Amino acid sequence: MANSPDTPNTYRSGPDERGHFGIYGGRFVAETLMPLILELEQAYEAAKADPEFHAELNHMLAHYGGRPSPLYYAERMTEELGGAKIYFKRDELNHTGSHKINNCLGQILLARRMKKTRIIAETGAGQHGVAVATVAARYNLPCVIYMGCVDIERQAPNVFRMKLLGAEVHQVTAGAGTLKDAMNEALRDWVANVHDTYYIIGTAAGPHPYPEMVRDFQSVIGEEVRAQMMEAEGRLPDTLVACIGGGSNAIGLFHPFLDDKDIAIYGVEAGGLGLGNPDEHCASMNGGKPGVLHGNRTYLLQNDDGQIIEGHSISAGLDYPGVGPEHSWLRDTGRVNYVAVTDAEALEAFQLCTRLEGIIPALEPAHALAHVQKLAPTLPADNLLVMNLCGRGDKDVFAVAKHLGVEM
């Protein structure tokens, strides 16, 4: 069912005025939310054009978030794999431990401009939930986080962090108790509280303008990499690699480079236990087909009747049966290569990075790293490869111990 549109002049002009990236994206929401979605679009357009908004955001990104994050030459990983020169974009060093803070700072400033007095969000791994709870604390707004019961168990440290930060964490038991179900529940909250509530969606998905807005807030990652690589090597990178759940860290790294057509770009999906069975992975672009869920048209894991399949991943942050619509479009145009790695490969990469580089990555970027392990040896030594190390693994230590059969 893949579409093969003609090669566009630019890959960076989307979405169109109705929120479409090719056939993907759009605004598929209940009427109750439509007026607010339109209001949000206007508010975002106004903020984008307002230098004061950017000044405040940039100030907070630097002094609160800790940007820019370093671009680090991973020397031992490069030696071990023998091939491309590997750099890590160290977004795991941001305040709260992942790239999620970039988007949350942008959206909470927007919520304030819109005079909303209550914040809600969904979370999978809890990284987005922690980032939302953090900015809500900073700006003194009450905050409710929806999280699936399975994720609450496997990401317990983040649940406690959110509660410390003053957020209410609502456990979602519907469905498989993971990110999709948390998003359903957050949308239900939003419908019932539209008058005062701002919904900070954590990934580059959902109804227009969320995919565009989240991408814009995350593009700071790729923009920094451009400047940092010029400084380090005097030229742009050759290869980019990032993991894909909804795809916000990936689109943030990729977007500023999409029109540099010599740069090879890889998005790494969660292959779970393998792509053979749709219940056992979360690789929507490798094993799903286009459909409509959570406000946008995009690749989804689903059965022949259009019922959404829960999927599976070792990583709570990638355990989602869909993906941001811009990735779906980039897949169909062929600009980005979307591949998948398994739970076992990610777990191995997690340990390798820890031992070689002294960096404990989150299980999400461990997927990206597992693909780097396969890719780097096939590339020449002068190939500059950047992998987005989008989150740190403190939250995963207990879950990894369990997978490795270690009692703690």
Add this chain to the structure above:
Amino acid sequence: MTTRIDKRFAALREKGRAALVTFTTAGDPDYETSLALLKALPGAGADIIEMGMPFSDPMADGPAIQASSQRALKAGQTMKKTLEMVREFREGDPDTPLVLMGYYNPIYIYPVEDFIRDCIEAGVDGLIVVDVPPEQDDELCIPALKAGLNFIRLATPTTDAKRLPAVLENTSGFVYYVSIAGITGTAAPDTGEVHDAVARIKKQTRLPVAVGFGVKTPEQARAIAAGADGVVVGSALVNALKASLDENDRAGPQTVSSVTDLVRGLADGLATRETAAVK
């Protein structure tokens, strides 16, 4: 084109009575019981039948209808079986309007053109698709209207005067006013606010307006009906059905009657207005 829905509202208007619109989920708790219930609804007083197409992720629905969707899917309900159920119903009932309500993805996957064709063949009269707003009308609404189906749109408390014309533009059959900003079967609507909202909508359209979300009792139904052309009752019926199931969600001997008894009570409540009008 005059549809079954148009005819039914016209007939009720002559009697001075509001329509009772019932919602149940197709295939809940199993195909046979659901079909038996469907066939029994008109006799119990349902003027228009709304049948939910089960979906794995019903974002606009509260716990009762979420659970009913899950029961139906677990029992093997599919879009094809839902249309087959309509076909079987229509063989014995040529008059009662039947509207399918649900979410877009199963229709999109069907795909749209085939779905519309099969709806018409089965005897479906209209569609309510929660997550396809006017902004996406060319996807489903326009093709459905062209094929002769009614496309019933939801208007909500957040639909302001500026937006209402866009919501009404391609709506046909009736307008479904969602009485609360929220999900199905949760808060109770404020009758006065609902009457004001319906009056505002009726200034801009000649279509009948039915009110739903949160209507549970005959008293509520009657109060809402005083200012509207129809009342939709869903979660209350689904809850009555659920209460009749055993611990494994299997139907019992009372399953159909537990729902039709409630429908009868609701219909009697609305008929009181008819009696008053005749006097």
